[in-house]
């Protein structure tokens with residue numbers, strides 16, 4: 001199973017983002033989702049919202065992220081896992097979708113997840129991402145009926161992001177029991193890998209998914225730790241190591 | 257099919273290029289269901305009869321189209337008429353929409369309602385509708401607005417609604433919409449979200465416009481009856497754009513009728529000082545639909561300012577974006593100070609205290625009326641009454657209550 005941690009870009013600054021990416025790369029994660037801070041993230045719970053707010057208050061700009069990643073990707077001393085951007089369509093549209101996609105590609109992204117661009121509206125962007133060889137990952141929720149799922153998987157590429165629960169991002173104690181059946185039905189509708197996200201935080205969750213999903217995403221449980229970067233009482237390297245240790249533990253759990 | 261401007265949106269919720277649905281997949285199925293349930297209700301004579309009956313006996317419609325004689329004399333131009341939405345139960349147009357959506361909530365078998373509110377008028381109108389039908393009601397309201405609108409907060413609670421303070425972002429209307437959407441993400445199977453304006457993903461902009469169109473339909477008929485002809489100008493304030501959309505829509509195909517939407521000009525045209533989305537914004541996505549938005553170059557929503565909590569919103573309904581680009585409606589802005597003037601002039605000359613939102617429309621009429629001939633007819637949508645605003649106005653005028 002692939003382990004895909006999610007991090008916020010620019011929280012608290014892009015130097016730290018680069019340091020976190022390097023740390024995660026050393027810990028053997030399989031893919032990293034890079035969240036683009038957005039002012040109105042309606043799919044996100046408090047942890048990611050607060051992280052986005054910190055980044056925006058510190059002057060996050062899309063172009064600066066692309067530049068920082070371009071430099072990092074060109075560094076021969078480091079091998080990064082594939083990077084997938086998690087970005088609101090509000091940002092892509094306003095930045096200019098062609099410009100955004102070209103710069104994202106040049107920065108080393110291999111795909112995008114656009115949480116507020118449902119399959120019905122994704123046709124145009126799907127053609128553009130295809131033209132620049134970026135994947136456009138589609139999301140399927142537990143409330144998506146089968147006829148919608150069939151349409152959604154048609155425009156999807158890379159993997160299918162299976163939302164575990166109806167709700168926003170954020171850690172949950174248990175994964176819902178219906179998830180297994182949902183994954184089975186999805187499996188019958190697509191050959192793309194299935195990655196589960198929302199609510200996952202510990203090795204127990206990972207064990208429940210084993211044999212049913214091809215990957216999982218951990219967001220809030222990692223981003224929660226980013227708050228410490230902005231705490232003057234904390235040492236940055238220690239925070240980095242804590243994030244790395246946690247990622248290492250989860251990466252080990254996937255093999256376990 | 258005609259290519260009439262009023263023949264929108266299409267089945268994907270497109271007003272030209274505007275509108276549509278930019279929301280997480282988790283909400284998509286519910287929006288599809290809502291769209292089809294609304295279409296059925298619209299065709300159902302019992303639904304319409306029930307709605308009409310409530311509008312008449314509970315809301316108090318039709319409200320008057322009133323000739324404002326002294327205001328007319330004061331301006332020395334065309335005849336000014338007021339559409340008296342302030343006389344509705346709860347004192348604003350918002351109830352036209354909440355009653356309709358509450359009926360729809362029950363049709364869908366849902367028992368819980370959520371709503372967002374800025375000034376509290378939509379929150380109160382939602383709480384009223386929920387009390388009337390025995391639905392659970394949770395209203396999201398920015399912490400900053402809760403402080404500014406204590407009276408409405410108390411009223412909502414009296415009627416059994418729970419008011420949840422929103423502490424994220426700018427703690428105003430836009431953040432209240434975000435929080436309501438987040439609630440809906442996890443409650444959508446049992447809960448209906450009564451959006452308070454012609455914003456959000458399809459079908460909300462269409463549905464709210466339809467429920468508010470009673471304003472324009474009545475106005476059109478009353479004007480014909482009282483004056484024998486249609487008005488020359490119709491003026492309404494624009495926050496999200498519901499009272500104006502409801503007022504304008506029945507006039508869209510009447511080419512002789514000039515339609516003017518008045519946005520909040522705040523303290524001036526600098527970014528952050530106003531909420532004039534159509535005057536200064538650019539195309540973008542906010543709260544699930546595509547339209548004009550006040551954003552920076554990265555697509556981040558900008559802070560907005562208005563004296564009026566109900567106009568303090570960085571987006572606007574997609575149909576207004578469509579009307580702007582087609583040139584059918586003209587949009588302009590009125591500053592905080594001008595609105596305050598309009599508020600006082602209306603009170604002194606007509607004995608009517610308008611909502612500070614509606615005062616923006618009044619102020620624009622005061623500006624343009626003197627340049628019109630005596631035979632011209634100008635209609636102002638008086639979207640609400642100003643009781644909720646007297647504390648704030650007293651503070652700004654340095655007076656005690």
Ligand SMILES: Cc1ncc(COP(=O)(O)O)c(C=O)c1O
Nearest residue numbers: 377495496497498499566639640
């Ligand atoms: C009296 C009144 N008028 C106007 C508005 C603005 O909303 P809209 O543009 O949707 O009519 C509000 C919103 O709170 C209001 O209370």
